[in-house]
Amino acid sequence: MSETILTTASDTESTAKPPLLEMRSITKRFPGVLALSEVDFDVRKGEVHALVGENGAGKSTLMKILSGVYERDSGEVIFKGQPVAFRNPRQSQLAGITTIYQELNQVPYLSVTENIFLGTELTRGGVALKWSEMHQQARDLLAKLHLDIDPRTLVGRLGVGMQQMVEVAKALYHKADLIIMDEPTSSLSIREINDLFNIVRELKAEGVSVIYISHHLEETFRISDRTTVLRDGHLIKTQPSADLNVDRLIRLMVGRDLSEQFPKEIEVRGDEVLRIEGLNQGATLRDINFSAYAGEVLGIAGLVGAGRTELVRAIFGADPIDSGTFYLDGKKVNIKSSRDAVHNGIGLLTEDRKRQGLFLQMTVRENITISVLERLTRGLTTNRKREVELSQQYIDSLAIKTSGQDQLAINLSGGTQQKVVLSKWLVTKPRVLIFDEPTRGIDVGAKVEIYRMMNNLAKQGVAILMVSSELPEILGMSDRIMVVTAGRIRGFLDRDEASEQRIMELATATDRQTIAEVLPDLFSE
Amino acid sequence: MTNTSVDTKQSSNGTAGFVRRMLANTGPLLILVALWIILMILSEPFRNPRTWGLLALEVAAIGVVAAGQTFVILTGGIDLSVEAMVSFAGVVAAILIAGTSIAGGQVANGLPSVVAIAVALAAGIGIGMFQGMLITLFRMNPLIVTLGFRSMLLGVALVWTRGAGINILKDGPLTAITTVIRVGNFPIPVPFLIAVVVYLASWFVLKHTKFGRYTYAIGGNETAARLSGIRVDLVKATIYGISGFLAAIGGIMVMGRLQSGAYQNGTNMTLASVAAVVIGGTSLSGGIGGIWGTLIGVTIIRIVEAGMVYLDVPSTAKEIVIGAIIVLAVMLDVIRRGEVPWLRIRRRAG
Numbered sequence: 001m002s003e004t005i006l007t008t009a010s011d012t013e014s015t016a017k018p019p020l021l022e023m024r025s026i027t028k029r030f031p032g033v034l035a036l037s038e039v040d041f042d043v044r045k046g047e048v049h050a051l052v053g054e055n056g057a058g059k060s061t062l063m064k065i066l067s068g069v070y071e072r073d074s075g076e077v078i079f080k081g082q083p084v085a086f087r088n089p090r091q092s093q094l095a096g097i098t099t100i101y102q103e104l105n106q107v108p109y110l111s112v113t114e115n116i117f118l119g120t121e122l123t124r125g126g127v128a129l130k131w132s133e134m135h136q137q138a139r140d141l142l143a144k145l146h147l148d149i150d151p152r153t154l155v156g157r158l159g160v161g162m163q164q165m166v167e168v169a170k171a172l173y174h175k176a177d178l179i180i181m182d183e184p185t186s187s188l189s190i191r192e193i194n195d196l197f198n199i200v201r202e203l204k205a206e207g208v209s210v211i212y213i214s215h216h217l218e219e220t221f222r223i224s225d226r227t228t229v230l231r232d233g234h235l236i237k238t239q240p241s242a243d244l245n246v247d248r249l250i251r252l253m254v255g256r257d258l259s260e261q262f263p264k265e266i267e268v269r270g271d272e273v274l275r276i277e278g279l280n281q282g283a284t285l286r287d288i289n290f291s292a293y294a295g296e297v298l299g300i301a302g303l304v305g306a307g308r309t310e311l312v313r314a315i316f317g318a319d320p321i322d323s324g325t326f327y328l329d330g331k332k333v334n335i336k337s338s339r340d341a342v343h344n345g346i347g348l349l350t351e352d353r354k355r356q357g358l359f360l361q362m363t364v365r366e367n368i369t370i371s372v373l374e375r376l377t378r379g380l381t382t383n384r385k386r387e388v389e390l391s392q393q394y395i396d397s398l399a400i401k402t403s404g405q406d407q408l409a410i411n412l413s414g415g416t417q418q419k420v421v422l423s424k425w426l427v428t429k430p431r432v433l434i435f436d437e438p439t440r441g442i443d444v445g446a447k448v449e450i451y452r453m454m455n456n457l458a459k460q461g462v463a464i465l466m467v468s469s470e471l472p473e474i475l476g477m478s479d480r481i482m483v484v485t486a487g488r489i490r491g492f493l494d495r496d497e498a499s500e501q502r503i504m505e506l507a508t509a510t511d512r513q514t515i516a517e518v519l520p521d522l523f524s525e
Numbered sequence: 526m527t528n529t530s531v532d533t534k535q536s537s538n539g540t541a542g543f544v545r546r547m548l549a550n551t552g553p554l555l556i557l558v559a560l561w562i563i564l565m566i567l568s569e570p571f572r573n574p575r576t577w578g579l580l581a582l583e584v585a586a587i588g589v590v591a592a593g594q595t596f597v598i599l600t601g602g603i604d605l606s607v608e609a610m611v612s613f614a615g616v617v618a619a620i621l622i623a624g625t626s627i628a629g630g631q632v633a634n635g636l637p638s639v640v641a642i643a644v645a646l647a648a649g650i651g652i653g654m655f656q657g658m659l660i661t662l663f664r665m666n667p668l669i670v671t672l673g674f675r676s677m678l679l680g681v682a683l684v685w686t687r688g689a690g691i692n693i694l695k696d697g698p699l700t701a702i703t704t705v706i707r708v709g710n711f712p713i714p715v716p717f718l719i720a721v722v723v724y725l726a727s728w729f730v731l732k733h734t735k736f737g738r739y740t741y742a743i744g745g746n747e748t749a750a751r752l753s754g755i756r757v758d759l760v761k762a763t764i765y766g767i768s769g770f771l772a773a774i775g776g777i778m779v780m781g782r783l784q785s786g787a788y789q790n791g792t793n794m795t796l797a798s799v800a801a802v803v804i805g806g807t808s809l810s811g812g813i814g815g816i817w818g819t820l821i822g823v824t825i826i827r828i829v830e831a832g833m834v835y836l837d838v839p840s841t842a843k844e845i846v847i848g849a850i851i852v853l854a855v856m857l858d859v860i861r862r863g864e865v866p867w868l869r870i871r872r873r874a875g
Contacts, residue, residue: 358749360746366741370753377735381734
């Protein structure tokens with residue numbers, strides 16, 4: 001009896017307060033695939049609603065239909081009580097829906113103010129810009145978000161995290177009722193993530209709703225009220241986040257049990273493979289000395305801007321260095337270019353695979369063999385037969401999901417693309433393989449596969465360096481952890497003694513002198 | 526999902542892939558065939574094989590130049606110096622053959638044409654590679670570097686010839702490479718055969734050598750190419766060398782045909798070569814395209830020009846038509862690639 005009353009009461013409550021957004025039975029078909037199949041989704045006012053699912057589950061498609069990038073095939077969208085069908089992102093923005101994309105859409109050579117007001121500049125008579133007023137408003141918006149940046153700063157000079165905050169400020173300026181955040185934390189440091197979460201909470205307090213898309217499931221629990229899981233274009237479940245945990249969520253997303261996220265296998269540490277002595281590079285890298293060993297995964301942790309990527313790029317010969325001696329298998333080697341690095345058996349999986357790793361318009365085969373074409377060349381021509389065999393071997397052993405060797409890389413999913421880039425390096429039979437943010441933007445299932453490949457490589461005696469901003473990944477996969485702060489090595493932690501706490505202590509250690517030396521350069525960068 | 530969202534035309538190996546590539550190439554080819562048929566219907570002389578022979582001759586020099594341009598554009602660059610190189614190489618060879626830089630009558634006591642041609646071609650490679658080195662080593666913009674060299678090369682040709690043509694007499698070898706041979710009823714100009722050889726060689730290099738693969742890789746993603754251990758600078762410099770070399774061959778062809786080396790020999794060839802490459806489906810941003818499309822592009826341009834002559838369109842209007850073709854070609858290109866949001870025919874899942 002009392003139960004019935006309770007149900008009725010909550011029912012009345014939800015009907016009394018119609019949701020801000022309701023998407024009903026959304027269906028979208030792309031050539032050859034049903035991207036969304038009758039998906040229902042709703043967002044209440046002032047709610048943070050997490051949208052999770054593996055890559056290709058349909059999250060982005062659903063959001064693109066909402067913001068007007070795609071047209072839906074069927075279904076209806078009701079926003080603020082009105083049925084809507086936005087035909088482009090501008091229309092949805094005017095209606096109060098702002099998307100903050102993974103790849104930021106900002107003009108780097110314009111100031112923060114100019115970016116916030118881009119397209120909606122305040123003018124006198126439609127001509128002269130009201131600079132002081134715009135700067136003042138920008139300052140107010142930034143202050144609201146507790147951001148200590150001068151609105152005159154060029155956006156290109158800000159870190160990715162700050163750029164994202166500027167996007168949030170822009171959304172606030174547009175009086176957005178609903179902000180879609182697509183993987184907002186994928187390139188943020190822990191501190192920036194905390195700042196972002198505080199901002200999300202404030203947005204919420206002001207009645208702004210947020211749709212939060214992320215691969216970082218722990219985050220979605222911390223921040224969201226409800227969670228919706230999509231899988232293969234179908235709605236699996238929408239429920240209060242408080243009723244979920246990571247394991248359950250992964251099971252819902254993947255549709256099967258994933259007993260462990262990090263399938264680490266510990267290998268016996270072998271001989272020293274790589275030794276770096278006295279590496280210096282301007283103000284970005286100072287006095288770097290370390291060794292990496294066969295069969296070892298050396299995690300490189302640190303805050304964004306600490307110099308981790310710069311360090312691995314320097315080792316790979318991608319950027320010039322001021323000084324430093326490199327030894328491979330005990331022998332001194334000269335690495336002046338990436339070519340030297342490749343020829344000496346060093347490989348680098350860059351953090352931005354689309355921009356720096358892949359040839360999107362080339363086939364899977366061409367991508368795999370690009371670094372070993374010289375070896376495959378007999379006389380004038382490349383040995384087509386061997387090339388086909390070789391790439392097939394890696395397609396098979398890495399279980400690369402492709403319709404064939406001739407498929408263009410651009411048509412592959414993120415995880416599959418990462419495997420293609422990995423194959424490119426595996427064919428070179430590397431002694432040292434550097435992974436820079438190896439699983440960024442990759443779904444749970446594919447992540448585990450990448451980790452297993454790391455295990456395999458370690459087993460074969462490859463020395464692995466892994467840069468990652470995800471502490472669980474660092475802790476889960478590393479045998480040893482090197483913490484970098486302000487361009488210097490701050491310390492090493494063994495697997496047994498490492499914890500998030502210890503890493504953060506090292507990463508944020510304030511050696512005032514070092515910071516003072518380096519910070520001006522970081523800011524003027 | 527992206528995996529499964531691949532439409533069937535994309536997922537291809539063997540014959541399917543061949544058919545797909547054929548389909549991708551058919552756009553320009555269909556236009557060419559349509560033009561041909563229209564002209565056959567409208568114009569009496571166009572049904573004569575002699576006209577075709579003439580057309581083949583017209584295609585030869587610009588075809589060779591455009592082949593070089595194709596390499597450059599595939600890497601994401603552009604070579605605006607080709608027309609100047611055509612003139613320059615012709616002037617160099619003519620001066621050496623004539624033994625004088627004074628316009629008018631052939632003195633005929635210069636070097637044998639073989640030597641003169643070799644010098645001109647070497648100059649083509651050298652100057653092309655030098656431009657490539659400036660572009661790569663100093664990270665200079667190819668547009669500006671090649672524009673500057675266009676001006677310099679034309680200037681040198683002008684100074685050396687004092688603005689007039691250097692006339693020559695053809696010796697045996699030069700006659701041999703500029704003559705027309707007959708196969709049955711069909712006249713086939715030797716320059717056209719040379720052009721065919723150049724295209725076969727270019728196709729071979731692009732498809733079957735690592736150098737060709739690197740060309741596409743650099744155009745598709747220069748950063749990734751560098752990080753894959755490719756000597757990007759060397760490949761790019763070489764490619765400007767190839768462009769200079771092929772432009773010099775084009776210059777010899779024009780000079781041999783006119784029996785005169787003059788600074789105007791290459792007029793309009795830069796625009797025509799870039800247009801041919803684009804009409805042929807090679808992307809101006811690099812990484813996508815191929816050599817056969819360029820040959821089709823060149824033929825389309827020449828056939829339109831010839832058609833205008835046979836249809837009594839005033840030759841002064843030629844530039845208007847060529848300009849329009851270029852703009853149309855680029856338009857078709859971006860539409861076909863789905864880069865025009867409001868015209869996008871099929872969209873991929875993101």
